[in-house]
Amino acid sequence: MTALIPGEIAPPARLLMGPGPISAYPSVLRAMGAPLVGQYDPFMTATMAETQELYRQVWSTANEATLLVDGTSRAGIEAAMVSLIRPGERVLVPVFGRFGHLLAEVAERAMAEVHTIETAWGQVFAPSVIEEAIRRVKPAMLAIVQGDTSTTMNQPLAELGEICAKHGVLFYTDATASLGGNPFEADAWGLDAATAGLQKCLGGPSGSSPITLSERAVEVITSRKRIEAGIRDEDDPDAADFVRSNYFDLGMILDYWGPRRLNHHTEATSMLYAARECARLILAEGREAVIARHQLAGRAMLAGVVAMGLEVFGDVAHKMSNVVAVEIPEGVPGDAARAAMLTDYGIEIGTSFGPLHGRVWRIGTMGYNARRDAVLTTLAALESTLGRFGFAVAPGAGVAAASEILGQA
Amino acid sequence: MTALIPGEIAPPARLLMGPGPISAYPSVLRAMGAPLVGQYDPFMTATMAETQELYRQVWSTANEATLLVDGTSRAGIEAAMVSLIRPGERVLVPVFGRFGHLLAEVAERAMAEVHTIETAWGQVFAPSVIEEAIRRVKPAMLAIVQGDTSTTMNQPLAELGEICAKHGVLFYTDATASLGGNPFEADAWGLDAATAGLQKCLGGPSGSSPITLSERAVEVITSRKRIEAGIRDEDDPDAADFVRSNYFDLGMILDYWGPRRLNHHTEATSMLYAARECARLILAEGREAVIARHQLAGRAMLAGVVAMGLEVFGDVAHKMSNVVAVEIPEGVPGDAARAAMLTDYGIEIGTSFGPLHGRVWRIGTMGYNARRDAVLTTLAALESTLGRFGFAVAPGAGVAAASEILGQA
Numbered sequence: 044m045t046a047l048i049p050g051e052i053a054p055p056a057r058l059l060m061g062p063g064p065i066s067a068y069p070s071v072l073r074a075m076g077a078p079l080v081g082q083y084d085p086f087m088t089a090t091m092a093e094t095q096e097l098y099r100q101v102w103s104t105a106n107e108a109t110l111l112v113d114g115t116s117r118a119g120i121e122a123a124m125v126s127l128i129r130p131g132e133r134v135l136v137p138v139f140g141r142f143g144h145l146l147a148e149v150a151e152r153a154m155a156e157v158h159t160i161e162t163a164w165g166q167v168f169a170p171s172v173i174e175e176a177i178r179r180v181k182p183a184m185l186a187i188v189q190g191d192t193s194t195t196m197n198q199p200l201a202e203l204g205e206i207c208a209k210h211g212v213l214f215y216t217d218a219t220a221s222l223g224g225n226p227f228e229a230d231a232w233g234l235d236a237a238t239a240g241l242q243k244c245l246g247g248p249s250g251s252s253p254i255t256l257s258e259r260a261v262e263v264i265t266s267r268k269r270i271e272a273g274i275r276d277e278d279d280p281d282a283a284d285f286v287r288s289n290y291f292d293l294g295m296i297l298d299y300w301g302p303r304r305l306n307h308h309t310e311a312t313s314m315l316y317a318a319r320e321c322a323r324l325i326l327a328e329g330r331e332a333v334i335a336r337h338q339l340a341g342r343a344m345l346a347g348v349v350a351m352g353l354e355v356f357g358d359v360a361h362k363m364s365n366v367v368a369v370e371i372p373e374g375v376p377g378d379a380a381r382a383a384m385l386t387d388y389g390i391e392i393g394t395s396f397g398p399l400h401g402r403v404w405r406i407g408t409m410g411y412n413a414r415r416d417a418v419l420t421t422l423a424a425l426e427s428t429l430g431r432f433g434f435a436v437a438p439g440a441g442v443a444a445a446s447e448i449l450g451q452a
Numbered sequence: 453m454t455a456l457i458p459g460e461i462a463p464p465a466r467l468l469m470g471p472g473p474i475s476a477y478p479s480v481l482r483a484m485g486a487p488l489v490g491q492y493d494p495f496m497t498a499t500m501a502e503t504q505e506l507y508r509q510v511w512s513t514a515n516e517a518t519l520l521v522d523g524t525s526r527a528g529i530e531a532a533m534v535s536l537i538r539p540g541e542r543v544l545v546p547v548f549g550r551f552g553h554l555l556a557e558v559a560e561r562a563m564a565e566v567h568t569i570e571t572a573w574g575q576v577f578a579p580s581v582i583e584e585a586i587r588r589v590k591p592a593m594l595a596i597v598q599g600d601t602s603t604t605m606n607q608p609l610a611e612l613g614e615i616c617a618k619h620g621v622l623f624y625t626d627a628t629a630s631l632g633g634n635p636f637e638a639d640a641w642g643l644d645a646a647t648a649g650l651q652k653c654l655g656g657p658s659g660s661s662p663i664t665l666s667e668r669a670v671e672v673i674t675s676r677k678r679i680e681a682g683i684r685d686e687d688d689p690d691a692a693d694f695v696r697s698n699y700f701d702l703g704m705i706l707d708y709w710g711p712r713r714l715n716h717h718t719e720a721t722s723m724l725y726a727a728r729e730c731a732r733l734i735l736a737e738g739r740e741a742v743i744a745r746h747q748l749a750g751r752a753m754l755a756g757v758v759a760m761g762l763e764v765f766g767d768v769a770h771k772m773s774n775v776v777a778v779e780i781p782e783g784v785p786g787d788a789a790r791a792a793m794l795t796d797y798g799i800e801i802g803t804s805f806g807p808l809h810g811r812v813w814r815i816g817t818m819g820y821n822a823r824r825d826a827v828l829t830t831l832a833a834l835e836s837t838l839g840r841f842g843f844a845v846a847p848g849a850g851v852a853a854a855s856e857i858l859g860q861a
Binding site for chain 1: 457458460461462463464465466468470472473474475476479481482483484485486487488489490491493495499502506522523524525526527530534550551552553554556557558561562563602649651657658659680681682683694695696697698699700701715716717718719720721722723725726728729732735736794800802805806
């Protein structure tokens with residue numbers, strides 16, 4: 044039997060305007076084509092150190108412990124939680140969308156005693172509500188999503204660090220959906236741990252998770268340190284309450300990234316190159332300029348869909364810059380319309396999870412695609428698609444409204 | 453303060469002839485530069501299914517549950533162990549090098565009761581020794597490395613499946629270092645689980661872990677199934693002894709790769725492209741032809757180093773095809789000589805771990821680099837380097853011996 048061998052990969056042309064993953068910056072794709080080097084090559088260790096420094100600037104932190112976890116964004120979440128939470132410790136998770144449920148789920152699997160508070164989807168929490176829950180629960184950690192793509196909401200974090208410090212609580216946030224396109228200040232906001240992924244505003248592929256850890260977080264991790272058998276020296280630490288994962292043990296991952304360069308995993312070199320390029324692009328354009336570009340594109344997309352007569356879901360004042368959820372109009376088949384956008388225009392938009400599945404479309408403007416032509420093309424294609432499915436739109440209204448915000452090219 | 457922004461990544465030219473990672477095939481690097489698509493794009497799901505089918509052929513299996521774990525090779529190890537081992541269950545790990553210790557370590561962190569047997573580094577186990585230990589320990593799982601790069605040994609697996617089946621033991625192997633360059637027969641050898649990485653004989657970058665699971669393994673995983681909060685329907689399973697990791701819960705990962713396409717992580721698209729290309733290249737050249745090419749290159753390298761007067765470490769009859777460990781000659785500073793190979797010739801060779809650190813060099817001939825010019829260039833550079841450090845080699849002896857095996861080009 045001769046099996047049929049396919050050819051080299053040849054993806055169709057796509058403009059990814061959903062909630063992520065989004066189209067990567069061309070130079071990020073190019074970076075992954077760069078030749079490999081050995082894991083202890085001076086170029087490799089220098090590139091790791093350089094990437095750490097670039098991400099310190101992206102996170103706005105002086106944290107020495109700023110690095111990558113080799114996996115998708117939820118690998119970073121699990122690494123932070125399993126390394127920072129001792130079994131039986133209490134974790135408070137304010138849930139305002141699907142990814143809050145994920146944090147609770149990961150904490151539960153890490154054998155934490157998980158307490159959640161919930162708010163309606165489309166809303167965020169007032170700091171006082173979180174503080175009240177902290178007083179009641181007395182958690183070891185507050186774990187909260189910054190931007191929950193399932194609802195598009197952006198939870199304000201600026202006041203939470205002080206509250207956590209006052210109550211002796213570790214403060215962790217998942218900034219996967221928000222980092223790069225919305226303000227983020229790891230040090231000024233008093234964060235102990237923050238994790239992300241490349242596939243949203245950072246403009247890269249999924250598969251590498253930037254993470255930053257405060258000195259306090261590193262102290263917790265160090266107190267649980269155990270170096271694995273096979274490479275452990277006699278005087279190396281071997282804590283009794285060691286982390287119940289080898290792959291996600293940040294103590295060992297820090298030793299791999301740190302001056303000791305102790306072997307753990309083999310760093311995913313091509314993903315390192317990608318992560319480096321994502322950060323490099325942000326800093327070359329300017330961190331504030333990239334956030335402003337996301338805000339402009341987001342405002343334009345919002346104005347466009349509103350001008351087309353679509354209803355926007357949730358508290359728009361607390362929306363992330365980089366994604367908007369619009370109610371699917373009565374009578375329009377949501378999935379068929381999304382499929383038509385993909386087939387006829389090569390444009391991907393998303394639906395959502397749980398209570399919002401089939402009720403909203405999520406339209407993103409992230410990373411490379413937070414740009415004028417991507418916004419206007421999407422609005423034009425959406426107008427055409429809505430018309431095809433019987434929802435009449437004033438011709439050109441969406442593009443005109445967005446153009447007004449974007450200004451002339 | 454204006455921070456200095458570095459330029460695009462520009463790695464130095466390297467011929468990676470160590471124990472891995474090794475230089476990737478050019479078309480694998482090219483594949484990662486292909487544009488991204490959305491995670492539920494028909495092209496994406498078709499590419500995932502196609503990649504599964506390609507890896508069934510690489511593993512030589514009919515297992516439906518053949519897929520990728522998004523992380524480095526040890527992510528695949530941990531996913532297999534944490535999903536298949538219930539806390540408190542016994543796991544038997546025969547250790548013949550550093551990566552046996554790793555399996556024991558990962559099993560211990562997965563809260564197994566771990567039993568090890570050891571043999572001297574440089575040796576492998578007779579099946580009877582393993583069966584005796586199985587009779588004594590009565591484990592739920594036998595976990596054994598196929599090729600342990602730390603010693604270069606290749607543990608014969610062909611007889612172990614029958615032994616495991618007889619005693620009702622799950623049979624798992626880590627084939628990271630061996631798959632693609634040495635015979636591997638998942639079904640014929642009765643394996644329940646096997647995991648690998650791309651960065652050895654498969655000729656890709658680290659960061660994606662191919663895995664295959666027998667029906668029996670899938671039954672164990674299914675019996676522990678719990679779908680995470682936030683996307684769980686009322687009638688979805690929610691087992692009490694759920695897997696103590698979200699990221700590595702193969703039950704959920706199988707639902708993501710399977711027909712239900714239930715969201716878990718966001719598949720690392722560029723690494724998927726790379727993994728697909730690694731498998732595609734093997735099948736296009738022919739699985740047996742690729743193994744034969746590794747065997748030829750390995751024999752040539754072995755003959756070359758022997759002809760140069762170097763001692764080879766371990767039981768050569770059980771050496772993997774793709775790597776050889778040579779004793780560093782008395783008086784030659786091992787690390788300085790390796791550094792000179794890198795600086796003067798751009799060639800990387802490795803040292804080893806634990807008792808072999810600083811005692812041997814490990815020279816690999818894997819994937820793209822299992823080829824005539826890579827072998828001969830390495831031998832010529834090694835001869836020159838040894839001479840520089842005072843170890844006299846008969847001029848041209850290594851290259852001549854290797855050439856004899858390789859034949860004329």
